[in-house]
Amino acid sequence: MNTLLNCILFLPAAGAVVLLLVPRQQPAAIRGLALGVSIVTFLLSLVLPFRFSEQTAGMQFVTDRSWIDSLSIRYHVGVDGISLFLVLLVTFLSILCVLISWRSIQEHTKEFFFFLLLLETGTLGVFVSVDLFLFYVFWEVSLIPMYFLIGVWGHERRVYAALKFFLYTLFGSLLMLVAIIWLYNLSGTFDSQRILSAIASGTLVLSRTQQIWLFLAFFIAFAVKVPLFPLHTWLPDAHVEAPTAGSVMLAGVLLKMGTYGLLRFCLPLFPYAARELASAISVLAVVGIIYGGLVAMVQPNLKKLIAYTSVSHLGFVVLGIFSFHQTAVEGAVYQMINHGISTGALFLMVGMIYERRHSHFIRDMGGLATPAPALAVFFMITSLSSIGLPLLNNFVGEFLILLGVWQVRSLYAVLAATGVVLAVIYMLWMYQRVFLGEVRPENQNMPDLDRLEKGILLPTVFLMLLLGVCSPFFLRKMDASTLSILERVGGSEIHVQDDSPENQQRQAVRLMAPRNPAFSPLPKDERSGETVSGIAY
Amino acid sequence: MWLIPILPLLGAALNGLWGKRLSLRGIAAIAVGAVACSFLLALIACFSLGDAARMESYFPWIAGADFHVDFNLYLDPLSAVMSLVVTGVGLLIHIYSIGYMSGEKGVHRFFAYMNLFLFFMLTLVLAGNYLLLLVGWEGVGLCSYLLIGYYFRREDAADAGKKAFIVTRLGDLGFLLGLIVLYTTFGSLDFPVIFAEAAQFPVDSDGSGVLTLIGLLLLAGAVGKSAQIPLYIWLPDAMLGPTPVSALIHAATMVTAGVYIIARSSPIYVQAPEALLVVAVIGCITALYAATIGILQTDIKRILAYSTISQLGYMVMACGVGAFGAAVFHLMTHAFFKALLFLGAGSVIHAMGGEQDIRKMGGLRKKIPITFWTFLFASLALIGAFPFAGFFSKDEILWRTFTSSTGAGPLFWVIALLTAGLTAVYIGRLVFLTFFGESRADPEVASHIHESPKVMTVPLIVLAVLSLIGGWIGWPQFLGGSNHFEHWLEPVLAAPAAAHAAGKESIEFLLMGLSLAMAALGVYIAYYLFLKRREAADRLAQASGGIYRLLLNKYYVDEIYRFLFVKPLILGSTEVLWKTLDVKAIDGTVNLAARATRGFGDTLRKIQSGNIRSYAGWVVIGALLLIGFMVTVAA
DSSP states (O other): OOHHHHHHHHHHHHHHHHHHHSOTTOHHHHHHHHHHHHHHHHHHHHHHHHTOOSSOOSOEEEEEEEEEGGGTEEEEEEEOTTTHHHHHHHHHHHHHHHHHHHHHOOSSHHHHHHHHHHHHHHHHHHHHBOBHHHHHHHHHHHHHHHHHHHHHHSOTTHHHHHHHHHHHHHHHHHHHHHHHHHHHHHHSOOBHHHHHHHHHHTSSOOOHHHHHHHHHHHHHHHHHHTTOTTSOTHHHHHHHHSOHHHHHHIIIIIHHHHHHHIIIIIHHHOHHHHHHHHHHHHHHHHHHHHHHHHHHHTOSBHHHHHHHHHHHHHHHHHHHHTTTOHHHHHHHHHHHHHHHHHHHHHHHHHHHHHHHHSOOBGGGOOOTTTTOHHHHHHHHHHHHHHHTOTTSHHHHHHHHHHHHHHHHOHHHHHHHHHHHHHHHHHHHHHHHHHHSSSOOGGGTTOOOOOHHHHHHHHHHHHHHHHHHHOHHHHHHHHHHHHHHHHHHHOOHHHHHHOOOHHHHHHHHHHHHSOOOGGGOOSOHHHHSHHHHHHHHO | OTHHHHHHHHHHHHHHHHGGGSOHHHHHHHHHHHHHHHHHHHHHHHHTTOSSOEEEEEEEEEEETTEEEEEEEEEOHHHHHHHHHHHHHHHHHHHHHHHHHTTOSOHHHHHHHHHHHHHHHHHHHHBSBHHHHHHHHHHHHHHHHHHHTTSTTSHHHHHHHHHHHHHHHHHHHHHHHHHHHHHHHHSOOBHHHHHHHHTTSOOOTTSOSHHHHHHHHHHHHHHHHTTOTTSTTHHHHGGGSOHHHHHIIIIISGGGHHHHHHHHTHHHHTTOHHHHHHHHHHHHHHHHHHHHHHTTOOBHHHHHHHHHHHHHHHHHHHHHTTOHHHHHHHHHHHHHHHHHHHHHHHHHHHHTTSOOBGGGOOOTTTTSHHHHHHHHHHHHHHHTOTTSHHHHHHHHHHHHHHTOTTSOHHHHHHHHHHHHHHHHHHHHHHHHHHHSSOOOSOHHHHTTOOOOOHHHHHHHHHHHHHHHHTTGGGOOGGGTOOOHHHHHHTTTSOOOTTTTSOOOHHHHHHHHHHHHHHHHHHHHHHHIIIIIOHHHHHHHHHHTHHHHHHHHTGGGHHHHHIIIIIHHHHHIIIIIIIIIIIIIIIHHHHHHHHHHHHHHHHHHHHHOOOOHHHHHHHHHHHHHHHHHHHHHHHO
């Protein structure tokens, strides 16, 4: 029983309940309470990385007790190197979401913050659940508040977008539910750790066909959430109609639930299926990277543009995960966090622009750098982060992903790398049309950022720099966990796949080249690419 | 050593955050002071360098799984030369900018960007591994983008900045992949490790090996950054930035990063002769190609831009024939005289009240004498007149090209010589049209022409002196010198085997004479056409109509690219991908599924009609089916 993690998990929900008791006439108290709860949650979660042990691959801060005995459903939560920083991401973005809604939400304030806090608990639960049933419960809990956030506080076509979002993801998650129940029937438990050890010890054997079907059911649920091409069309609509806080949570956190699920469940539970389908999924990921970039480029609506960039960026993450190469997988986890921060910040700023201009259309902007220089600077830095400029966060993730993927599927890495060029095109072109050029007369007197808004954006920029410069602090904590997952996938086949001409050439050259040990500053096994990847499997 | 790049970063941060509240004097003091300190530190570092290279490691930057890379800096003669050029020329240009930019709005922004640029440029040249080099590499690209678009209210300036960023990023794609191949091949990105291991590789003679691949991928990055064919198109447009920016970034430092990376990677390139040949060919063609365009341009800065492309082609070609030392030498002298040309052009523009068209100038020699004389020095250095700096470096390149082991050496040499002639023609035309003859300016403008203030002319004079004597450290041996420069660089730069085995002094002397004669001829042609007999130039233009128009329109390359790449990309993305595939096909399918479900539900709903008799009917049908089923199963 770990009090810390349980506190983090349920504090927002408890706050939400208390919120209901506050009289509706006191919006200030409601906001204050929501802010206080989210800050305390964040501070608590901040303790996690410092008490986290880098050595163990397993769950830490674990609580594992029976919940519904008759069905052997357990309340089993914990954090490992993969979920650790995702938890922090959720608690961090939640504060920003409360702050950005401080003034913009004037109607039904109480309900808004209630749902926002509930959403926080739901998403946190997804990242810490070990028991599959518990996971499913939190998965759905996160869906409902989001539905209301879009449907009630959204823009013009909010009902359509909310319904589309809800049905789309529900369709996927019902398939997952079926798979979870099937898995329960086969194994007699919902607890993923117990299932994994049963598989490892050989007491549970999933046939190849079973694996494929189970994998697909989970995969579709997660792929919708990611969203992976071609299951992405709910995303632009949902983003465009969602209020700012909704967009931030959606892009920053909810999409990661998909990629997290792929890594946490699809890979280790169904390794055969994962290996079989990895190539096909990688194709979809690469298509998503390029397609998302191209379509983003021509969007006239800022929010839609950023939504499509998410398709592109999350394609990188999926590509990294399904390379089964540890470098790429760590890059993918890193990229989940990066994307949450950068895209979250972009949506925050688009929200700020909207409050001033009441439009999301690029054609209504133009020359905003003149009346709002501070906004322009923040937007520039965030755009650069999104583009993957070195010293900022996204570069680290993208580079690691490409580095790992190259060693497994070189061609895919090359194609994915073109996404980096596309990113420059769509971001800079958008930036130019929004901020540069002669200022339009109706934007002449647009107010610049005030203190609150600067206060919201500063931490995001700080994190972009921190993640871009001090990556070992984060990456080292992922080593053990990613390794253990990849061991379960069983990567021995991967080297067989690696028969690209370059690699063969490399091997040949290596055989020919006499090695001079005097020139090696590192121990031999750390130096050569082949043996290094060998460690991972 | 880390202070060298960090100081400008501090300057940038100070000016960027609080510059708004400072006076011009305060802003300039911070910016110039930071650069001056870095320059001094770089000087100290160079003199204390001695023979050995120095590597300083600070803290791990990326470390996860099996990948590890540090923040580390590397000082050897090559990076020492580069950092001296960067800080030295940078310092002069910063001082010049105080005068040039006074009166502009947002000077603090300008100086913050300039300092930031120097930070990244120094990171680039001092980096101890390829990934940190990439930091500088991308960073200078960013600053270039910001500074080209400094006048961001102008649509064309913003366009030019964006174009520069995107086009160079295309090359960076290759660079990034190059790094990945480097890492997977060598298991490290640190220079000493890679170079030591690369030397152990067999020479990749048929061009199918991994070293050739690396060489070509790195070359892609260099082609983008150093504005070589086919990615040179961004540089002429980049001239829309303030003139000191053109001098610093687009002439002296950033654009030479491509040459630097090739020279830095020389241990890899010498093992990959095929890649090196591609380098030489690209450089050679670019040198000639850009020079031909330069002849007919009318904007003073654009002429210089094409000249820069052409000279960069020279350096790249020098690398390609294995003369890395000569390339770096030319890089240095070019930094002096080309920075001076740009600053001089800036002074001219300043004097003319913003006019950049050389057809509207003329006779400025008397009115702005300091600018004229310094400009003349730089021009002489550019065409390679003895004993100006350019003479030594250019001659070195020509000589090394001629004697190179590639086999195509003499062919490259002929093209390079031709380029030298063309160079003399376009710079001669520029000087004659600008400074000689009658004034063609509006009387209104002409009456205001004045020499620039001291803060601008002093850097000009310093650079003029450097353009004269800067080449003397590379005084060739057969003229009684000792070529200190290249001997100093020798331990760093690998040389292809048997590169300068052949070569008699008499031939070298002959070649030198030829190149001087070529330059003189070029200057005479320019003099004849553009000063003495201007109508002859017009007649020539008419006589060669097609070629003239082709050159005037820069071979229509921008238009071709637009037609081939930009338009299809945008149209295809809008019409095919977004409006058809995304909205109609994918989302249409989803909505169709939703509608079908609803239709199905509607149909089913009709069963629940509330009509007792129809319910009874359903019950009967159900019962019959059930009985039928039981009967068949029982049977």
